[in-house]
Amino acid sequence: MPNTVQDFLTLAYQENCSCIVSFEQSDGTKDMGEYNPADNQVLKKGQLSVACGRDKVANEYSIQKGLTIEFTGSTQNEGGKSTLRHFEFTDWNQTGNVPCSPAKYVAFLKDVEIASSNGPVLVHCRDGGSKSGMFCVMAFLVEKMVVEHEVSVVNAVRKVKARRPNAVPNQAQFDFCHDCVLEFVRSFKTYSNIGGNI
Structure with a gap:
């Protein structure tokens, strides 16, 4: 939700998440909070800044890109930076309540597994x-x-x-x-x- 974006980003930062997996594409409605900035943009939420890298990879079932979450605390010791992968699954059959292809879904699972070898995965949907x-x-x-x-x-x-x-x-x-x-x-x-x- 728009009012919990900062909490969501804080969770990803504090838990040292290796990647975020999203099953929702941004549809521009106000009921969905935006935490994933456009390419080469920076989004500021409180003491957190989120930047999207240039290394965007799009294939037939997902979009992957790098995100950097930077925390600027009130003292020197509180600042820090975390880089993680963002996966957005795009091959969802909206009328059937399931992804379009088991093969593509399994490939997506393997992609996430490779990216998540060094930390927890944060998964979300609507x-x-x-x-x-x-x-x-x-x-x-x-x-x-x-x-x-x-x-x-x-x-x-x-x-x-x-x-x-x-x-x-x-x-x-x-x-x-x-x-x-x-x-x-x-x-x-x-x-x-x-x-x-x-």
């Missing part, structure tokens, strides 16, 4: 759960597949819903999680033995 909740379920499933070589979509959804009840709010998203798991296994089957017994 209602705080319907789109970002599915991302958290899939990130959890991918991690379990890599480590344990087996997963339960039902258990993953249950774990995320315990903290965020509006995560995966419909059957279409639940089915999409299954499709993404199969796509993940297919994408790695030739490189490892994850899918050996499928």
Whole structure:
């Protein structure tokens, strides 16, 4: 929300987030707070300044760019700077409540995983759960597949819903999680033995 942008940026800065994942494209309405400045611009919110770098990468499912959050405290010791990646997922099927392609969604998850190796990921959507909740379920499933070589979509959804009840709010998203798991296994089957017994 517009009145919580400074809190949002402070959270990203204080937690040393490695990246922010957004499932909402700015539509110019006043109910959505802007924290992501235009290319080569600076946005000031209280003691925080956010600058967008030139290294913007756009592909068929997302837009990635670098953000620098600078905190200018009241004393010399309080100042600091944090650089992170910003991912905006653009391949969302607005009428079907799911992304357009499991393959593109899995590729997006891999992009975020690569960028997030040195810190937490801050994920958000308009209602705080319907789109970002599915991302958290899939990130959890991918991690379990890599480590344990087996997963339960039902258990993953249950774990995320315990903290965020509006995560995966419909059957279409639940089915999409299954499709993404199969796509993940297919994408790695030739490189490892994850899918050996499928």
